[in-house]
Amino acid sequence: MARRVSLRPAGFDELGLRRALAGRMLPFLVAAMAFLAALGLAGWVGTAALAHHWQMGAAAALTVQVPRPTEDSRLDRVLALIQASPGISEARALSPKELAALLAPWLGTDTDTPALPLPGVIAVHLADPGMDTDALARRLEAIAPGTLVESHGVWVSRLAALARSLQACAGVALVVLAAIAAAVIAVATRAGLAARREAIEIVHGLGASDGYIAGRFAARTTALAATGALVGAVAATPALIVLAHLAAPFAGSAAGADTFGTLPPGLWMLLPALPLSAAAIGFVTAQATVRRWLRRLP
Amino acid sequence: MVRFESVGLSYAGAGGRAGPEVLHDLSFGVPPGAFRWLLGPSGAGKTSLLRLMYLAARPSRGRLSLLDTDIELASRRALVGLRRRIGVVFQDFRLLAHLSAYDNVALPLRLAGRPEGQIRADVGEMLRWTGLSRRVDARPAELSGGEQQRVAIARAVIGRPALLLADEPTGNLDDVQAERLMLLFGEMNRLGTTVVVATHNDRLVARHPAPALRLDAGRLDAGRLDADLLEP
Numbered sequence: 379m380a381r382r383v384s385l386r387p388a389g390f391d392e393l394g395l396r397r398a399l400a401g402r403m404l405p406f407l408v409a410a411m412a413f414l415a416a417l418g419l420a421g422w423v424g425t426a427a428l429a430h431h432w433q434m435g436a437a438a439a440l441t442v443q444v445p446r447p448t449e450d451s452r453l454d455r456v457l458a459l460i461q462a463s464p465g466i467s468e469a470r471a472l473s474p475k476e477l478a479a480l481l482a483p484w485l486g487t488d489t490d491t492p493a494l495p496l497p498g499v500i501a502v503h504l505a506d507p508g509m510d511t512d513a514l515a516r517r518l519e520a521i522a523p524g525t526l527v528e529s530h531g532v533w534v535s536r537l538a539a540l541a542r543s544l545q546a547c548a549g550v551a552l553v554v555l556a557a558i559a560a561a562v563i564a565v566a567t568r569a570g571l572a573a574r575r576e577a578i579e580i581v582h583g584l585g586a587s588d589g590y591i592a593g594r595f596a597a598r599t600t601a602l603a604a605t606g607a608l609v610g611a612v613a614a615t616p617a618l619i620v621l622a623h624l625a626a627p628f629a630g631s632a633a634g635a636d637t638f639g640t641l642p643p644g645l646w647m648l649l650p651a652l653p654l655s656a657a658a659i660g661f662v663t664a665q666a667t668v669r670r671w672l673r674r675l676p
Numbered sequence: 677m678v679r680f681e682s683v684g685l686s687y688a689g690a691g692g693r694a695g696p697e698v699l700h701d702l703s704f705g706v707p708p709g710a711f712r713w714l715l716g717p718s719g720a721g722k723t724s725l726l727r728l729m730y731l732a733a734r735p736s737r738g739r740l741s742l743l744d745t746d747i748e749l750a751s752r753r754a755l756v757g758l759r760r761r762i763g764v765v766f767q768d769f770r771l772l773a774h775l776s777a778y779d780n781v782a783l784p785l786r787l788a789g790r791p792e793g794q795i796r797a798d799v800g801e802m803l804r805w806t807g808l809s810r811r812v813d814a815r816p817a818e819l820s821g822g823e824q825q826r827v828a829i830a831r832a833v834i835g836r837p838a839l840l841l842a843d844e845p846t847g848n849l850d851d852v853q854a855e856r857l858m859l860l861f862g863e864m865n866r867l868g869t870t871v872v873v874a875t876h877n878d879r880l881v882a883r884h885p886a887p888a889l890r891l892d893a894g895r896l897d898a899g900r901l902d903a904d905l906l907e908p
Contacts, residue, residue: 397774579732584831585784
């Protein structure tokens with residue numbers, strides 16, 4: 379058994395697949411699709427982050443702004459009244475630090491002592507989303523004139539719903555891309571089968587099993603698809619970094635962080651999945667196509 | 677070894693429906709280690725009969741058993757195993773155009789998963805014997821018709837098949853080479869290989885008398901059937 383060297387010399391191409399399964403067209407098509415898939419992945423990850431972020435905002439449901447909060451301890455009195463009102467599950471004043479974080483996208487992060495007089499802000503969670511907030515607003519106005527009650531829950535939940543729909547669209551786009559990739563590989567494989575029909579029949583007649591022939595095709599398409607997807611994913615990375623840079627403020631993270639840090643970690647983990655998925659699609663599609671085709675041989 | 681019982685063959689015609697029958701009611705047997713000529717005029721069905729025997733076609737009716745395996749009942753995997761034990765010399769050679777003479781001859785051994793060291797020795801020996809040791813790296817297009825035929829013969833016998841089928845194997849060979857080929861077939865036959873050779877070459881048949889299967893218009897010519905062919 380020690381003499382049992384490799385069964386087949388490397389590069390032995392008995393079916394002539396190097397010419398039949400073109401080495402340029404298929405990787406190019408897969409690269410283009412991987413580029414689109416990378417954008418789709420970015421959309422999926424990005425909208426997921428936005429939806430999550432906005433969803434947390436929607437839970438607050440009600441924001442109460444109290445101008446000149448320290449005067450006559452107006453903030454404390456408003457807070458006490460809200461907490462005493464029916465239909466409120468929780469009410470709490472935001473600390474100056476939280477306030478600064480909230481305003482960071484507009485005023486920057488280095489405004490410990492803002493030039494503008496900031497109102498006190500109370501985040502209120504409602505137990506009953508349908509409660510009459512106008513009545514509450516009138517009572518608060520009575521004890522602290524100028525107090526504003528803003529019910530943004532509806533809008534934020536609409537934004538979150540929008541983000542979730544966009545996320546679903548990105549998901550559907552990814553599925554459609556995978557289907558197109560499978561179709562392209564199936565067409566290329568069929569063209570290869572037609573071009574090498576005689577060689578396949580000869581090799582089949584000499585005792586090659588269906589699994590062997592399908593394996594030869596699958597090895598070729600797997601390598602071509604993986605190469606194409608790798609090129610596409612690498613080409614898409616700069617575009618993704620720019621997009622992530624632009625989107626960073628909306629997701630509430632600080633803009634202008636170092637370049638690589640701006641891609642969400644989820645995306646860094648999903649990008650290598652593109653060549654792997656393309657390889658899997660290439661393998662499975664070629665195996666299925668060739669095995670089905672071989673059924674016509676006795 | 678080979679057994680035909682009322683075998684008929686029709687190829688698929690237009691629209692996937694069965695076409696007219698090209699072989700009718702063939703019943704005969706070839707015992708293990710026998711040598712048979714397959715004779716008959718062009719269009720008699722010799723190539724179709726060989727196709728059944730090398731499993732490129734399956735009977736449309738009747739029973740066929742090869743190497744003691746009933747083809748009807750055999751799995752695809754079993755057929756793969758059978759094909760590896762059947763060597764075929766095709767009339768049109770059917771060499772792989774992009775492979776060298778060496779790789780063409782080595783193909784059956786590689787498909788069978790033999791170690792490369794053994795393949796090198798066997799293929800080298802076989803190419804020497806067929807007088808092709810200087811054309812090892814030539815592709816079929818660079819070889820003469822006779823050389824291609826010798827490559828095809830080398831590929832057919834390299835795996836020491838249990839059943840060897842040849843369709844007009846001397847068509848492109850001169851008399852000396854044809855005699856050498858008959859010597860090889862005779863040698864393999866003595867070592868136990870069952871051999872069936874289809875030919876038009878009457879002089880060759882006259883020089884090497886052996887029982888013959890005579891086909892005419894897709895039927896075995898019963899009037900001229902040698903007696904020992906009847907027992908399956």
